[in-house]
């Protein structure tokens with residue numbers, strides 16, 4: 001009988017293209033000894049491959065585990081136990097080194113965080129908290145879209161306090177829940193309470209997953225109060241502000257709002273460029289300005305993609321022994337962009353928008369001036385432009401608009417609304433996520 005890890009990799013084979021399988025996945029081995037039901041550990045031969053798999057396949061792997069075992073584990077791609085990577089300039093395995101047995105990523109520091117208009121407020125708040133934990137704002141609640149640096153910022157505070165010898169716990173809702181369940185069934189709740197109520201800093205990432213989990217909300221509420229009564233700092237992240245988290249007890253919402261709520265917006269182009277430079281520096285990848293600008297324009301809003309892209313550029317340039325010029329970058333990344341977008345079509349967007357907004361998809365393309373339909377039409381245009389490779393003239397034609405300036409006008413309008421209207425931004429992002437996850441990769 002194959003190990004569960006092997007079974008999962010076999011299942012993955014059927015889901016990804018052959019080249020990716022041969023080049024990357026085949027090199028993985030499952031670490032049966034170190035893995036647990038909620039933590040799947042694989043070993044990759046070097047940091048490049050590890051990083052690439054982490055970026056591209058870790059979610060899929062976790063999902064396949066969930067299908068087979070009903071538990072979705074965290075997936076860690078680590079290097080072999082005895083050896084270090086020997087590839088020069090390899091991307092350092094960012095999420096694997098955990099000194100002091102802590103779960104913090106040591107590269108998530110304030111120094112490595114690029115500050116721009118989009119994240120300035122949250123940055124300063126986190127900085128203040130690191131200087132006066134438990135005093136200034138408790139809790140600090142940071143929210144914003146995927147890949148905008150929430151985890152990075154909260155862990156920056158963690159790393160400062162860790163260096164001062166403080167006890168820091170970084171956890172997710174899922175981990176907290178697992179821990180709770182385990183201690184409950186082992187009748188060791190005292191230890192659970194000791195652990196979570198005696199730390200100096202509690203970092204809870206992605207709290208939106210508390211939604212509708214009643215028992216753990218109760219437990220979390222008591223943990224929260226115990227810590228705050230002792231002036232121990234709590235930092236929470238979420239993809240939305242407290243009042244927008246559905247299925248969450250009112251008393252928790254009001255607790256979350258009782259400190260400081262700070263949002264992070266998508267980075268401006270200049271900030272994106274600086275983040276890429278920073279990542280190049282940390283990972284010792286050399287890119288010239290033109291290439292950096294190019295990468296900045298293709299990553300849209302999710303900064304998480306940067307490491308995958310750098311890793312890919314680096315891997316290819318080493319494989320072929322050539323420098324990373326702009327032509328080279330375009331060629332290498334073209335395939336990735338096409339791949340990312342090829343499965344999303346305007347029709348798919350129309351279907352999802354129509355379904356979610358309760359109208360008919362044919363109405364979106366009609367000439368109707370009904371406000372609900374206009375609303376849906378604008379969002380569909382915005383998502384089509386953001387998520388598919390269609391040009392503005394193509395979209396104008398598809399949606400029966402006069403010309404490309406009409407599309408451009410709609411884009412501006414939506415961007416403005418998203419900036420000024422929180423509810424609207426969340427709605428559009430939700431729709432965008434629905435579109436992205438409904439496509440088979």
Ligand code: ADP
Nearest residue numbers: 112113114146147148149150151152275303304
């Ligand atoms: P989130 O938790 O909001 O989804 P992360 O904190 O995981 O996002 O950030 C995703 C990646 O982008 C990480 O590698 C992080 O270091 C990087 N990143 C995001 N914002 C910044 C920033 N302002 N400066 C430097 N790196 C950033």
Ligand code: MG
Nearest residue numbers: 150151152205
């Ligand atoms: Mg995060």
